Amino acid sequence: MPDVIIVGAGPTGVMLASELRLHGVEVLLLERELEPSPMVRAQGIHARTIEIMEQRGMLDRLLPQGQVHPTDRFFAGIQPSEPVRLDTTHPYVLGIPQPEVEKVLMERAVELGVEVRRGCEVVGVHEGRDGAGVELVGGERLQARFVVGCDGGRSTVRKALGIEFAGEPATSGWILGEVELTATTEEVSAITKRVRETHKGFGIVPRDGGVFSVVTPADPPSDDTPPPTIDELRAQLTAYAGSDLGAHSPRWLSRFGDATRLAEHYRRGSVLIAGDAAHVHPPQGGQGLNLGIQDAFNLGWKLAAAVRGWSPRGLLDTYESERRPVAAEVLTLTRAQALLQSAEPGPRAVRSLLAELMELPGVHRHLIDKVTSLGIWYAVGEGELLGQRSRDIAFTGGRRLYPLLRSGRGVLVDQTGSLTVSGWHDRVDVLAERSDELDPPAVLLRPDGHIVWVGDDESDLEEALLRWFGASLSGPAAANGA
Ligand SMILES: Cc1cc2nc3c(=O)[nH]c(=O)nc-3n(C[C@H](O)[C@H](O)[C@H](O)COP(=O)(O)OP(=O)(O)OC[C@H]3O[C@@H](n4cnc5c(N)ncnc54)[C@H](O)[C@@H]3O)c2cc1C
Numbered sequence: 001m002p003d004v005i006i007v008g009a010g011p012t013g014v015m016l017a018s019e020l021r022l023h024g025v026e027v028l029l030l031e032r033e034l035e036p037s038p039m040v041r042a043q044g045i046h047a048r049t050i051e052i053m054e055q056r057g058m059l060d061r062l063l064p065q066g067q068v069h070p071t072d073r074f075f076a077g078i079q080p081s082e083p084v085r086l087d088t089t090h091p092y093v094l095g096i097p098q099p100e101v102e103k104v105l106m107e108r109a110v111e112l113g114v115e116v117r118r119g120c121e122v123v124g125v126h127e128g129r130d131g132a133g134v135e136l137v138g139g140e141r142l143q144a145r146f147v148v149g150c151d152g153g154r155s156t157v158r159k160a161l162g163i164e165f166a167g168e169p170a171t172s173g174w175i176l177g178e179v180e181l182t183a184t185t186e187e188v189s190a191i192t193k194r195v196r197e198t199h200k201g202f203g204i205v206p207r208d209g210g211v212f213s214v215v216t217p218a219d220p221p222s223d224d225t226p227p228p229t230i231d232e233l234r235a236q237l238t239a240y241a242g243s244d245l246g247a248h249s250p251r252w253l254s255r256f257g258d259a260t261r262l263a264e265h266y267r268r269g270s271v272l273i274a275g276d277a278a279h280v281h282p283p284q285g286g287q288g289l290n291l292g293i294q295d296a297f298n299l300g301w302k303l304a305a306a307v308r309g310w311s312p313r314g315l316l317d318t319y320e321s322e323r324r325p326v327a328a329e330v331l332t333l334t335r336a337q338a339l340l341q342s343a344e345p346g347p348r349a350v351r352s353l354l355a356e357l358m359e360l361p362g363v364h365r366h367l368i369d370k371v372t373s374l375g376i377w378y379a380v381g382e383g384e385l386l387g388q389r390s391r392d393i394a395f396t397g398g399r400r401l402y403p404l405l406r407s408g409r410g411v412l413v414d415q416t417g418s419l420t421v422s423g424w425h426d427r428v429d430v431l432a433e434r435s436d437e438l439d440p441p442a443v444l445l446r447p448d449g450h451i452v453w454v455g456d457d458e459s460d461l462e463e464a465l466l467r468w469f470g471a472s473l474s475g476p477a478a479a480n481g482a
Contacts, residue, residue: 020303040213048372
């Protein structure tokens with residue numbers, strides 16, 4: 001029996017699977033589709049996700065496949081006169097199609113020993129006394145200690161748990177796909193330019209091998225709207241461009257809308273949800289995939305602690321209390337951006353006023369810190385650095401911080417050289433080196449790189465270790481109260 005069953009091998013599920021494997025957790029990843037999806041939804045990753053990729057050693061695989069773009073226009077496409085200065089060693093957007101990101105995530109998951117079963121559709125979830133389980137199409141039942149639904153916006157797991165998905169249904173919709181066209185590239189470019197003057201949601205971009213990426217407005221979708229057909233795409237192209245441009249031979253077609261919803265809870269007993277299963281929002285600003293990967297990064301080590309038996313009481317609940325407010329903020333941010341990109345006179349007036357405000361010191365940075373997730377701060381205690389993620393820093397000996405986080409363990413950076421984590425050495429590494437980029441004498445980082453303690457007092461440090469990493473090996477048995 002696996003420790004954890006993850007439903008859905010999208011970016012959230014695969015990232016979570018790898019995070020769990022870093023701690024030796026047995027993971028079974030179930031995916032409905034037989035093959036990886038070719039659909040290019042996300043077009044890139046933001047600074048915090050890039051940092052996470054570096055912290056887990058995947059950035060070297062992603063960088064050669066991507067293109068580096070400035071983050072400046074990433075709030076509603078507004079371009080202030082001064083470039084934004086972000087507090088990170090990766091102050092850019094990495095343009096890279098979602099299937100490429102998913103490929104790298106999956107390669108690493110397989111290297112780490114994740115068991116992946118494709119062609120397995122989960123149709124039910126059940127909770128038992130000692131854990132939870134799933135039912136597959138055909139009736140097979142599988143059991144584990146925990147089940148995590150990473151099964152996208154229409155999540156079967158979330159619905160099976162009866163968790164409310166409160167929010168607004170889609171009011172706008174689009175069809176997205178890759179097709180061949182009989183129209184020439186020049187004709188397509190002239191038509192696209194003309195249609196975009198009145199409909200910003202229309203776009204056609206040439207890809208390799210005579211294939212074009214197409215997006216065109218369509219009716220707002222609901223949960224049971226069937227996938228689009230080539231005839232529907234042709235009809236929408238005709239409606240907006242005056243011609244179907246000879247669209248044929250679709251490589252893939254999909255539809256999406258601007259529904260904005262947030263799950264009421266992220267956990268019920270031994271079943272949790274993450275990624276799009278927990279939140280959906282308009283694609284403006286490009287945050288959904290980033291949010292899902294960051295959910296997984298927050299949840300992985302906490303769920304591993306529960307499985308491995310060292311979880312301090314209440315740790316797993318901090319997944320929801322930390323990540324749900326982050327998602328609520330992304331919903332606000334994307335909804336605002338969707339409105340600001342409307343061609344209506346009211347939103348245009350707000351947009352021009354906001355563009356003026358974004359020239360004031362700090363305003364542009366504040367908004368881009370939100371879009372990139374660099375500004376995320378968890379309520380772990382009082383103090384300037386507490387709850388923030390640590391930026392990458394260099395040590396005087398030549399080492400850097402982020403590679404030290406690769407194993408997924410906690411890290412104590414001790415510039416005093418006198419602190420110890422002896423009872424926690426199985427969960428926390430120590431680096432006793434100095435850095436010109438670090439003010440406090442010592443900091444304790446969780447496995448997700450967030451700072452949970454600063455200071456130089458040994459007994460104060462022990463309290464923080466107990467709170468975040470459970471009982472010491474030499475102390476009384478762990479509270480083990482996931
Ligand atoms: C047009 C568009 C553009 C976007 N652009 C961006 C962007 O630029 N940046 C960004 O960050 N995000 C973007 N997003 C959002 C991003 O694509 C999603 O947020 C992201 O894919 C969510 O990942 P996930 O793993 O949570 O869910 P998904 O990617 O939806 O993966 C869920 C997986 O679960 C599987 N599954 C579903 N049900 C079951 C079941 N019952 N049993 C087994 N398996 C199941 C599915 O087959 C799928 O593989 C965009 C989205 C759209 C539509």
